[in-house]
Amino acid sequence: MNLNLEESLALAKRAGADEVEVYAVSTRSIGIEIKRDTIELALEGIVQGLGIRAIVNGAVGYASTNREERISDAATLAVKTAKIRKSNPKWKELPSNTEHPTVKGLYDKKTEDSSVEDCINHALELIRGAAGTIETHPVTGKLTCTTTEHEILNTNNVSKREKTTAADAFIETISTRGGQTATAYDFEVSREIGKINFHRIGKNAAELSRRSLGPTKVLPETTTVLLQPMAVADLIEHTFISALSAENVQKNRSNLKGKLQTEIAKEELTVIDDGLMTGGLRSAATDDEGTPSQRTRVIEDGVLQTYLYDKYTADQDETMSTANAIRYTYNQTPVISTRNFTIQYPDSRVIEETDEGVIIHTLIGAHTANPITGDFSVEARNSFIIRGGEITEPIKTLMIPGNIFGLLQNISGAGSDVKNLGSIITPTLRIENMKIV
C-alpha cells in the first residue's frame, strides 16, 4: 500500500473541512511464541493504515482505512461525521508548530534487520535462561521485534515522518514441588534488540517462581510494603495516570482537579514525563498529533506542577500542550496518555533498612482499581516477608487495599533498581502504613 497523504489531505479539504490531519502508520513485526520449553509458533505480519481527522466548525470527525482504494471514502466520511456533530466554539486549531527536536536512540538498524532465524535464537536463549533452575520450567513466552514508520501531516503545515524500532520479550515460568506450584513472570523491552538480555529474563522468572514455593500465611496487619517496579507501574497506570489527564480534570472526573501547586506526594518524589528520553519507548520528535515533544515536570518535590495536555485541552486552559496526545492504533483519534513517565525518589538500601514488612513483585487485578477515586484492592503475586532487612519466606496469598493518593504521601524510600517498563520507569518504592489482608 503506497499511501499518498497529501492527496488524502486535499480530498478532505475539498469535501468541506476547515482543518485536516492525516496520520499513517506501518508496522512490520516478527514474533516467536514459546510453549513450555520449546518454540511453538513463528509469525510475521504487517499492519498499516491511515486515519483522517477532519474539523468543521470545531466539530471533529474521524475515519480510517487500511485500503488504498478506500482513502477517498474515508476522507469524505471524516468530513461527513464532523458536519453531523454540533459545532464546537471551544475548538481552536490543530498543532501548527513545525520545529521538532531530535531524539536519539529510537531506531536501530540491527533490530530492523533481525530475521526470523535471529529471533528464534533469542527465544531459545530465553528458554535456556529459565532451564537452569531446578523444579521449574517455562509455561509460555513471547518475543516480538517491530519496525514502525509513522507520518503526521496537517493543514497547518505540520509534516513529520519517523522510523522507529522496538523489541520485547517475556517469559512465564512455573515451579513445582510435591503438589505445590508457584508461577512468576519477567520481561524486558528496548528500542534495540541487542540491549535485551534474554538469558537474564528467563533466569529471573525461573528463580522467582522457585523462590515462591512453600509459602506461609500472613495475618492481616498494617505494615511496611515494598512495591517492586512492575507492581508500582501496574498500580500507577491504573489509578494515577487518568487523574493527570487534563480531559478528565476538565470533565470533572479527576481527583486532582484543583490540586495544582499543592503537595500530593511525599516531598522527595519527583515525576517527569519525558517525551525526549534517549531510547525511550514513548519518545519521538512529536506526539501523535504533531506537537513537538518535551520533558514535562509533573510532580516536583511532591508538588503537582501540571496536568497532561493535548492541543485541545491545552487550548481550554489557555496553556501549551505538553505533547501527550497518544495513538495506539491508526483507527482511533489520539487520547491523552503518558510519554516516558519517570518516577524519581532518592535511592537507598530499602530492603536492608526495613526491619519488618513485605515485598511484592507483581500485582493481580490492578485494572479493577477505581481510576477516579484512586481506590484499589489488589492481590499480590510473588510476595515475601522482610525480616531484619532480609527477604525471607514467600507469602501464600496477600491482598493490599488502599488508595493511590494516600500511598503517594506514605512513600518512605526507593531502591536503585530502576526498571523501564515501556511507558513507566520506576524503582522499587517503599510505602509505610499499608494494610495487608
Place this chain on the structure above:
Amino acid sequence: MGGTWGLVTTEDLDGTREACKEAVRLAHTAGERSTRDRIELAPIEKPVVKNLPRIRVDPEDIDIEEKIQLVREISKSAQKPGISSVHTVYAESEVSVEYRNSDGVEAGYTLPRIGFSITAVARENGNYQAARESCFAISGFELFERKDPLAIASKTADTAKSLLHAEGARGGVMPVILDPELAGVFIHEAVGHAAEADHVLEGDSVFSGRLNTKVGSPLVTVHDDPTLHEYGYYPFDDEGAMPKRTVVIENGVLKNYLHNRETAGKLGGVSCNARAQGYSPPIVRMSNTYIDNGDSTFEEMLEDIECGVYLIGSRGGQVDPGDGIFQFNAERGYLIEDHEQKALLKDVSLSGNILEILNEVVAVGSDLKMHPGQCGKAGQVVPVSDGSPHILVKRAIVGGSG
C-alpha cells in the same frame, strides 16, 4: 509442520498466495529449532452455518443523526444534580469471517454487534464516585427497544450518587453472596480460564490432572455454550468447528476442558473453542460461560449469614490459573448483619484460591442471568458472556478500604 506453526498476516488480499508460502517457510524454520511434539489436529465435522440470530433493524439503515440523538438522550438521562460527569459510548460493528483450510473447509458468516455503555461520576466535597453500566449484544438497532437505555442511564447516575455515602468494606474472611454479574465474572475468571486446555498442557492450571475428580461443591455445575445467542456466540469457531455446549463442571466434578484442535488432538475431547481476535492465532477461549441454576432463594442465603457481605456488579478480575489465585472487584456491596442487608459498601474486592472457594459454595440460586463482556488472553480480546444465579460462598477473602 511437525510441532510448530508459521503464521503470516497480511491486509493485502492479492498477496494471499505469497503469504501462504511464507507461513510454510516460517513453520519449517521454527520447526528445525523446536523440540515440540508433532501436532495432531483433532478432526472436526465440516461447518454448516445455521440458527443465526435474527436481526430486525440493520444499524446501517438508521441515520447517524438518530444515533447521535440517542447518545445525547442517554447522557441527559444521567445528568442529574450531583453528577459531575457523564461519559456515554455507542458502538456498532459488523464482522464478516471467511474461513478456508487445506481439508477443504469453506465457510463464512457475518455478525452485527451493538450496544452502549455509560459512566456517571458523582462529586460532593471533593469526594468522587463512579458507576458504570453497559449493554451490548449480538443484535440490530432493536436492542434499544428491548432494553430501556434511559432507565439504565438514570440508574447508573443514582448508583454513583449513592456510593458517595457508602462505607469502605472491612477486609477479612467472611461469608459472601455474589450477585449474578459478579458470580459470572468469578466463574469465568476462576474456573473458565483454568479449564482452558492450553493452560492444562502448559502445566499452568490447577485443573491439570483433575478430570473426573471433585473440584468443588456438588451444588456447582458449569457450562460453556457457544450455541447460545449471547455475546460470546459464534456460528463456527475460528478453526471451522461447529459450536457445542461443554459441561465443564457437573455437580462439583470436573468433566471437560475447553479445546482447540491442537489441544483436543493431544488430550482428547471435543474441539469447538478456538477463537482469534482478527487474524491472530486461534487459541483456546471461552464463549458463554455460566453456573447453572440451583434451587436456593436470595432470602434463604441471607438467613444463613450473621455477618458477611453481599457483592454486586463487577469492575473486572484476573486469575493466575497456575497458582489458582484470583482477584476481582465488585462495583459495590452491602454489609449483611443478623441476616439483613445493611449499609452500602464501596470498592470491595474478593480474592482467593480457586479450589478452596469452589468447595465453599453452599447455596446456588435459580435466577441465572448472563452479562456480556470482553475477555483478554495472550494479548487478544474477544467478546464473551458469563453468568450465574446468586451464589453463597461460606468463606471468602474480602478486601476493602474500611
